Amino acid sequence: MDSWGEVNDALQDVTNKPDEPVADNHDDDDEQMPAEVDKPARNPRDAGWTEPVPFRYETWTNKDFTGWASAAARYEWKDEYGDVGPRNDELEKQLFGGEFMSRAGHRFEDLKQSREPEPYSVSIESELKLQAIATFDDAGLHPVLRQNLELCMYVWPTAIQCYTIPALKEGRDVIGIAQTGSGKTGAFLIPILSKLMGKAKKLAAARPNIAEGWNPKEHAVTAEPLVLIVCPTRELANQIFDDARRLCYRSMLRPCVVYGGAPGGLQREELQKGCDILIGTPGRILDFMRQPRVLSLRRVRYTVIDEADELLQADWEADFNKLMAGGDLNEDSDHRYLMFSASFNKDCRKLAAKFLSKDYVRIRISRPGSVVQHIHQEVLWVDGHRKKEALYDLLVDLRPTRTLIFVNSKKDVDFIDDYLFNHGLPTTSMHGDRLQQEREDAIRSFRTAQCPIMITTGVSARGLDIVNIMHVINFDLPRAAQGGITEYMHRIGRTARIGNEGLATSFYNDRDEELAPDLVKLLMESNQPIPEFLESFRPSEAKLSFDDDTTDSEAEDAKEDNNGAWAPDSDDDEKGDNNNEGDDAPWG
Numbered sequence: 400m401d402s403w404g405e406v407n408d409a410l411q412d413v414t415n416k417p418d419e420p421v422a423d424n425h426d427d428d429d430e431q432m433p434a435e436v437d438k439p440a441r442n443p444r445d446a447g448w449t450e451p452v453p454f455r456y457e458t459w460t461n462k463d464f465t466g467w468a469s470a471a472a473r474y475e476w477k478d479e480y481g482d483v484g485p486r487n488d489e490l491e492k493q494l495f496g497g498e499f500m501s502r503a504g505h506r507f508e509d510l511k512q513s514r515e516p517e518p519y520s521v522s523i524e525s526e527l528k529l530q531a532i533a534t535f536d537d538a539g540l541h542p543v544l545r546q547n548l549e550l551c552m553y554v555w556p557t558a559i560q561c562y563t564i565p566a567l568k569e570g571r572d573v574i575g576i577a578q579t580g581s582g583k584t585g586a587f588l589i590p591i592l593s594k595l596m597g598k599a600k601k602l603a604a605a606r607p608n609i610a611e612g613w614n615p616k617e618h619a620v621t622a623e624p625l626v627l628i629v630c631p632t633r634e635l636a637n638q639i640f641d642d643a644r645r646l647c648y649r650s651m652l653r654p655c656v657v658y659g660g661a662p663g664g665l666q667r668e669e670l671q672k673g674c675d676i677l678i679g680t681p682g683r684i685l686d687f688m689r690q691p692r693v694l695s696l697r698r699v700r701y702t703v704i705d706e707a708d709e710l711l712q713a714d715w716e717a718d719f720n721k722l723m724a725g726g727d728l729n730e731d732s733d734h735r736y737l738m739f740s741a742s743f744n745k746d747c748r749k750l751a752a753k754f755l756s757k758d759y760v761r762i763r764i765s766r767p768g769s770v771v772q773h774i775h776q777e778v779l780w781v782d783g784h785r786k787k788e789a790l791y792d793l794l795v796d797l798r799p800t801r802t803l804i805f806v807n808s809k810k811d812v813d814f815i816d817d818y819l820f821n822h823g824l825p826t827t828s829m830h831g832d833r834l835q836q837e838r839e840d841a842i843r844s845f846r847t848a849q850c851p852i853m854i855t856t857g858v859s860a861r862g863l864d865i866v867n868i869m870h871v872i873n874f875d876l877p878r879a880a881q882g883g884i885t886e887y888m889h890r891i892g893r894t895a896r897i898g899n900e901g902l903a904t905s906f907y908n909d910r911d912e913e914l915a916p917d918l919v920k921l922l923m924e925s926n927q928p929i930p931e932f933l934e935s936f937r938p939s940e941a942k943l944s945f946d947d948d949t950t951d952s953e954a955e956d957a958k959e960d961n962n963g964a965w966a967p968d969s970d971d972d973e974k975g976d977n978n979n980e981g982d983d984a985p986w987g
């Protein structure tokens with residue numbers, strides 16, 4: 400897309416205005432898709448879209464299939480290596496050579512720490528005087544890790560990395576909050592792996608010398624990871640595993656990933672080859688914890704909870720406690736806990752504090768729950784009965800670009816996918832009822848742009864980092880039960896990552912009114928246009944207020960501080976905005 404003006408013209412063609420009402424015969428509770436209306440006119444090929452590609456049943460349903468994401472190649476250490484392993488050109492190409500890795504965009508400057516004035520607010524809560532690093536060279540990183548950052552083409556640290564790296568160096572527990580796509584994964588992986596690389600030989604459990612051959616019956620060991628990273632979805636676990644494979648390159652640290660839906664046997668075998676960094680979804684980690692000969696958490700030094708506010712929800716308390724207690728088996732008191740997310744309200748903060756040491760450091764870059772400025776947000780009025788035609792029009796009117804479409808139910812994912820596919824658009828789709836092989840195929844074909852349009856539920860709202868998603872479409876806006884405005888923020892954060900720009904278009908009609916007040920505040924905060932039909936939801940008070948993790952004393956201070964850009968909304972404090980009872984249970 401060349402100009403946002405061009406985008407705007409296309410968007411105007413799509414919407415029907417609320418002042419020209421079209422009869423909407425939908426029962427409010429009826430989530431059924433409407434019957435097909437007019438056939439779309441333009442051909443996707445004329446619009447430049449590639450041919451649709453069907454799901455590869457023969458490949459993915461082959462019982463001998465071994466191409467699971469969890470089996471991806473990683474650097475295998477040999478006993479005879481000294482401190483650094485030799486290069487492996489083939490693997491290096493696979494790990495770093497990809498055109499499918501996100502690269503820093505032209506707005507990356509906005510994410511850096513040392514700009515005056517900074518384009519975001521920074522709040523550090525700690526009795527430590529935390530000295531942010533300005534460059535990776537300031538950070539005293541292990542040389543192998545430093546080289547791996549170069550291979551990743553990370554030139555400058557982002558603000559959350561600038562503060563988290565020294566906090567971990569000081570040996571503190573951390574809550575890290577920063578906007579979507581601002582490098583939070585690196586913020587925990589870089590300092591942890593750098594610290595461990597120097598000591599891996601001393602700390603890590605014994606493992607087989609795989610280079611001499613691998614026979615599970617003879618060589619299998621119990622996995623005793625030094626790092627446990629827990630996250631809510633399988634796709635996110637795989638993505639963190641990919642980052643860990645890159646950053647562990649040429650070191651003896653061996654990452655593994657475990658998640659539901661994929662063969663447990665294959666994952667067990669990888670664990671039994673030795674595992675220093677374990678990434679996974681809670682359900683599968685707990686499964687392996689019940690097999691003490693396969694997995695023991697007694698050596699864990701770092702437990703990281705990614706998307707922590709999602710995993711801290713009350714529904715998951717029992718499992719969460721078990722996971723955290725598993726790590727406590729480490730008799731050594733030197734065990735750090737870290738929690739990260741782009742959203743964190745006050746309730747989460749209270750819960751989180753129960754698991755962290757008293758002197759934990761809280762690092763907040765920008766307001767928790769805020770949206771990066773380089774997402775262009777558009778809200779269009781589209782009546783329920785013509786949403787799918789509007790979606791088609793939008794897709795063929797804009798220049799083809801990688802597009803992620805969110806709907807609120809699994810049934811509608813299937814429906815919209817069929818509709819667009821049958822009208823010649825190159826779609827794929829994913830939701831929590833799909834077989835794991837279908838999920839992995841969908842992500843792969845979306846990532847490689849074989850199918851540049853993916854339709855999905857909230858299961859893809861958090862964490863997913865796919866290069867060049869230029870457009871996120873909320874076919875349905877999230878309901879309160881699906882996380883409301885927090886979910887909206889995570890969904891649209893799949894575009895405009897690491898300093899790139901992107902567009903988020905949301906279809907709105909009177910069934911979305913419950914979201915309107917929060918949506919308007921978020922649009923105002925991020926300097927986005929407010930459409931006419933949302934004008935009446937503008938807050939009456941001049942200063943915007945939000946439900947975030949600010950404490951009562953900070954709230955008082957903020958009320959007194961008339962210069963502040965934002966302040967907490969004490970009325971909202973009790974609400975808890977993360978009740979994600981949505982469509983897909985996060986625990987894989």
Ligand SMILES: Nc1ncnc2c1ncn2[C@@H]1O[C@H](COP(=O)(O)OP(=O)(O)OP(=O)(O)O)[C@@H](O)[C@H]1O
Binds near residue numbers: 557577579
């Ligand atoms: N310092 C850096 N320089 C360049 N690219 C980076 C840097 N740090 C991270 N990245 C890249 O930025 C992208 C986004 O990072 P990441 O997925 O960690 O974001 P996030 O803050 O966790 O987002 P979300 O809240 O959506 O989970 C990734 O592709 C990552 O490789």
